[in-house]
Amino acid sequence: MTRSVYVTGIDRGDGRQIVELGVMELLTRQVDRVGVFRPLVHDGPDRLFELLRARYRLAQDPATVYGLGYEEASALQAEQGTDELVSALVDRFHRVARDYDVVLVLGTDYAETQFPDELALNARLANEFGAAVIPVVGGRKQSAESVLAETRNAFRAYDGLGCDVLAMVTNRVAREDRDEIAARLADRLPVPCWVVPDEPALSAPTVSQIVHALGAKVVLGDDSGLARDTMDFVFGGAMLPNLLAALTPGCLVVTPGDRADLVIGALAAHSAGTPPIAGVLLTLDEVPGEAILTLAARLAPGTPVLSVPANSFPTAERLFSLEGKLNAATPRKAETALGLFERYVDTTALSSRVSAPSGDRVTPMMFEHQLLEQARGRLRRVVLPEGTEERVLHAAEVLLRRGVCELILLGPIEQIRKKAADLGIDLGDSTLIDPATSELRDSFAEKYAALRAHRGVTVELAYDVVSDVNYFGTLMVQEGLADGMVSGSAHSTAATIRPAFEIIKTTPGASIVSSVFFMCLADKVLVYGDCAVNPAPDAEQLADIAVQSAETAARFGVEPRIAMLSYSTGTSGSGADVDKVRRATELVRERRPDLKIEGPIQYDAAVEPSVAATKLPGSEVAGQASVLIFPDLNTGNNTYKAVQRSAGAIAVGPVLQGLRKPVNDLSRGALVQDIVNTVAITAIQAQQSPAEEASAP
Template sequence: MSSSRSRLALVVNSGSSSIKFGVFEMRTNASTLQVEASLACGGLVGRIGSEAEVKFSVGESTFQSSGEDIPDHAAGLARILGVIEDKVGSLEAVEVVGHRIVHGGPDFKRATVIDGGVEAAIEETAPLAPLHNPAGLLGVRVAKAKLPHAPHVAVFDTAFHVKSMSPEAYRYAVPRQLYELGVRRYGFHGTSYAYIARALPDVKNMIIFHLGNGASCCAVSRGECVETSMGLTPLEGLMMGTRCGDLDCGVVSYACRELGKTPAEVDSMLNKQSGLLGVSGVSSDMRAVREAAEAGNADAKLAREMYAERVRKYLGAYMVKLGGHVDAIVFTAGVGENDAGLREMVCRGLEPMGISLDPVKNRGRRREGDIRDVSTPFSRTKVLVAPTNEESMIAVEATEVAGVMADAIAAAKAARVARTMLPSLPRSPTRPPSLPPPPPKRRHVIGSLGRAVYVDGVGPTAAEELGLLSQVTATAPRIGYFRPFCDADDRKLLTMRTVFQLTSSSIDAMRGMSASEATAMLAAGREDECMDVVISKFVDYARDKDFVLVSRGHLGAIGDPHWTAKVAGALGLPVVYVLHEPRDDDKEIVLRAKDALDQRRVRLAGVVATTRDEEAARNTLENMGVFPAALLPPDERFSQITMAEIAATLEARVAFGHADLASSTMRGVIVATRHVAECIDTLRKLPPGQLVVTHAARADLVHSLVLAHQTIDYFPPIAGLLLSGTDGAATEHHLDASPDDAAQLAKTLDLLSCVPSTVRVPPILCVSESTYEAANAVHEMTPVMLPSSTAKIEAAQLLFETYLDPDFRDALADLRHDAAIVTPRMFQHHLFAKARAAPQRIVLPEGEDRRVVMAAGQLISRKVCDVTILGNPETVKALASEARVDVDGARIVDTHGEPPPPELVKALVDARKHKGMTYDVAAGLLRDDANYYGTMLLHLGLADGMVSGACHSTASTMRPALQIIKMAPGFSIVSSVFFMLLADGVKVFGDCAINVSPSAVELAQIAAASALTARAFGIDPRIAMLSYATGDSNKGDLIDKVRDATRLARDLAPDDLFEGPIQFDAAVDPAVAAVKYNGEQNPVAGVANVCIFPTLDAGNSAYKAVQQASKCIAIGPVMQGLKKPVNDLSRGCTVSDIVNTVAVTCLQSLQAKKK
């Protein structure tokens, strides 16, 4: 670790009459690239408001005083800051302040920089933690006033649990009325669990017991909380110092009734007089209770036994919660770390569960800061004692969230990259003699692959997929595996699920749909719907994963590059293409794949190829512009078939040899129908590893082969026997042969079951098919990968550990969320998914237009929004019937046949009375102009958005909105954008519909508004201010306007990236940008996704030209700048255009409500 200067983080834990603090020196670990904290100074100011006490320590030195005059928290913090300046250094070195906030409610799922909104939210959660949150908020406000230069970050005790617990874990079985009041499980000690999870990154599943005066436990999988013991308050769960833990809720009312106490008094009893104190009658301190128990105090002994029993109960429950796969039990905090006797009580008798405590190591001395393994070598589940440091974790989380060490992390990463460019030692895994040494690595430039890749290729790809995924586990704790098209019993899916223990998700969640379902949808012309289903399931599955490998689907020809491009393009994923075995036409195959992917703008991230000539293969791929991700030597293990794989493929019953199935490899097949002597003689002439297929009635042959199998020098070992003609479902050797044959074989199998273990009986499998069918099934088998294929799994892992290109390994490890482009399909999927999640009320004023009615039917059937149609009900329903759509779910308002509601008329009069509007004129407008009627519904909150223009001009659509809805704060003009759903990503074009020749000020507003719109739809904006010249290459009034607008836009939105003036090709093409900018790096040039045109003439022409030339979808115009969303359609719009624009309007409405 290194740091150029002392960089400090202050941690503040403010109570009602005290402030605890810690000052931490922050550094970056060069190997892990993580922020680390070491304590420089810590202490507390207590009894604020009376005779205050001050305690602090700096290194080995301590200071303590009492009776100080510290009247309030402001004075207390001033005293702390004085200590820091005196003992540590300048307050300017404090770059971030982390505040412990006990309760974050359901919304705060991570540490958060504190602004006014966060302060208000903390205040709103005060009823959930009335003793803690108000005090914590007081500390925040005082600290922000004293240290205004530093960002202040709230670190919530509840966040670690809230961010990952599922509803079945956090919901209580109470009426929804209570749930809506916030009654649910939140959990506490979150920073302690986060600290332990960070300290043990290689432990997948663990149960952590935080045992102190307050005690809780947590089931953790891949660094995230699955379930925790504390609930709405810290009272639930384990027995504690003064808290009772789990209790029948009826106790409260019973105590109130029988003891005559108030609920508050009972609450105080359960929180402050129960637990160890209440049962032992001695103390809330476990040390005192232990001493009393050892001295013979029966109540104290009972208290310890109850305490341990509660821990054991939760241990058992959480082992079930983690599916029985628990890698470690971790004891932490004061009691957990220091009470060896209690740990023995917890672990006593758990050896059958794989938990074995070593009594010597358990009672051994511990070194400060060490994590100790106190289990025996035979313990499947490790028992660890790990120190926790909540204040340190608060400092780390605050530093990471505020980004104050981002520069140090970037420097450390750059240094690590530089080191990897130097010659290095060979990798450590032991390589079998048959594998050649890996070739010297060349350096390549390859960007992040994001959080998922799509794997396809020619031939089997299971080994390559397993090898790739095994190389990601070190940097992506939460990995996933997904197949777009496969059945629920798909062998490869089940294998990956088992090998990588991906059991936290259901099998159905790991696949899009069955191959038969997909084929039926494609045959019916429903490809878009098919892809939507796959996208939706993939997005849901990948949401909580760090990395997902997507395996090709069982549709089309294997390795079909056009189908690969279609599916990978829909998911927005880079492709890794596999050439499983050396072929003469490899070059042609790769070129076809590259061309197909290029046509859909899908990135070919790399090729994994098996080759005997590594150098030639590398040169060939690089000459084609293809990255050689891994060039693997041939490995015969992948072409072998084991008896376990035969048994699984044929669904055979295993009569003998379960233990040898995985290690027994078939090298040939012989059908034995002749006499025993002839069969034995034939087998003697063949290589070892033959599978003998014969009928189950041949008891003589079975017996003879088992005997021959014992004489290795005389008879080559066989792989096993496959007995045909048996009843596969039978459990007692029933056969389809004659009764005499069945009885004879039954005797043979019974005899074999009695032989001693020293007799080598080969694996014997039984199938119901005939001998010919069984032999043919084996001949048609291809090598497979099963969870039991240990040799193949180890070979795949070793090959990729050895031969995966180091740059490709780094690209896999770079798990940036924004690495992938926003593809058209993904954009549309997220658009409609967000709209469906919170349905808005959208009014369609043009209800007598057939396209609008058809669109309304689709919106209702897809549950996108609640639809209000303005028009004659009979006409609307007739159009719906003609178009075969159902609009029964819509509200239809007859604006002509019914007088307008008085409240609408009155509201219109009030809005336009300064223009002389009268009641009669307003009523006439509402009756005759549906756009005014729809706008008034929006104005009065009876609708959330309006979409019109299919048969009205832009002026007719927008005039009522401009008169009544008016502008959003900060905007003086309305503008528009189009979402251009291009193959290489979604781009935003503006203004293409409203402002003819905006001024520099107006153009800046259009740019800032377009950036806000892009971000609202999940696009991180990089804004290009377009002109006919780039930079200073030309002069003119238009260029000067764009240059001024760029400067003003940066002032309006200082956090966004603007570049201008710039030409369109330099804005979107990295190659052109490199030339125009002389190779200088620019965050916008070449990668712009928001393009602002200087005039309406340029913008409107450009969007239509791009749409026609690329045949892309253009959604818009999307209006921006109004208080509430009103969008204008083109009069040539299609039904799809209307549906898309309504979905956009829904999201605009949601965004407007957040402001």
């Protein structure tokens, strides 16, 4: 039977979209097919469903998501009674439920409805749907005592109406009260109750939302600037020094359009990062001349400058009534919301309480969720040498908002800050270091010179070498100042991994460094090695690659069943290439008799059960291989790219293995999500200490 989760509330303004998004994230980690159902809907676009559909690539027909409109439901209840209304909604719910493993139900929103007891209606629907309930209580601008009372009363209300209350979430409480409320609720309810503090960035409107709400004209700015959160409003009418003193991070400067001095001053402050602002809003339908606008665009490229016809007072009234909303156009707010949910809600405990059916299918999204969750388990510090690259900065923001790891960004510090400010990116608590001016440069030069003295490297030469961001980052990893490094979005593979070969070197017992790709197919994850590093490995090296790849697979939740690939299966062929694979297979069996391995074997026999039944009947690997080892780089690299492009697989990697400490390379065409995934993988690799690594079988 379908297991459903019904997220509901007791009143407006509880911010439950955070919980709905967080629960959706949990469900999509566990199962492939997740449906969404909203019993009652207002006219107009459903912002949350559009966000869920875009973020989780939902294939569900939007027409099936909704039960009835509020007006239609109210009329039905008035004419035929509550039983008929509930019956109609139950029927529509089951049309969704029969097609999905689990359904997330979005409860009514208590906004401009005509139902006398909306809480009771939500409770009854949850019971009729057979859904467990997560009530959300809003605590914004309330005292701790009031929040405590409302939370206990909400539990009693839903429990008293026969609901299966899965857990309680108290949301948007004052940060200073959060710990006290959590402690006092911990022993007063029979179900878990998680307390989430208010996050100003979530209720802050984006500049784009302000444009839409005010009908403003965009004079300057790009999409990245319009996506910035507006954290404050500063109204400019005084002299420039007074305005500059009033600026706050993320503020929108509101000033008459004829005050060119304030426009240029605010944008110059933004350019210097003191502080970065959201943009400038010009009133009175006045816009500075072309020369001023050209200067403004050069001072702060991408920073929005807007214009409205009204004066400052009515503009202020409308601005102060705006509140940010989660929707498909605000992906950064979604990352903030998920980061908040995952920090304050015990997602492991909640997952265990949701009895969603599980299976062997692992979709690309489920694998990506698994990476982030595993990385969060034990936070590690990862250094990103390409700190001025736009994609790296966007990835850094996602990683920080989701709490995946701690970050160090390398590069000219003011350049990083300016680039981040132009993109509207908050780098939070990340550490910024300029290798050229860092106090570590002298000691790193001495260490590198000592390591490479046999190559004639002097301290003077080393001083120049270690100013390179990849060498500097690698030395940070070697010296324990960072746990891992990810580079390559703007550097070649050689430039990324050569420092690691010279400085970090291989683990004990490993003859080479190799790589794997995680190939995320529609319903499973395969591990391909080596597709990026070793052109023509011999039998001993191929055996090393197989063992390393099996260990990497196991670390990331893929049960290793190794297929040593060749153009021949079993004893059907001979020749130097086949003999090399056969010898490598024997070596792996000698070194690691615990590993399941088959070789030589052709690709089709390795992954297709029907072919395996003919060519290698009785094999515990054939037809179900999960780790596929290619005989050379030419075969491996072409195969992974063919599968990636032809089968629509997501290729995560290359992931380097065999180094004492983790360093990973990016494709120069890497997308933001590719960088996020690779950093998460690097953090997971770093979670195993060198001592544990050395003692691993």
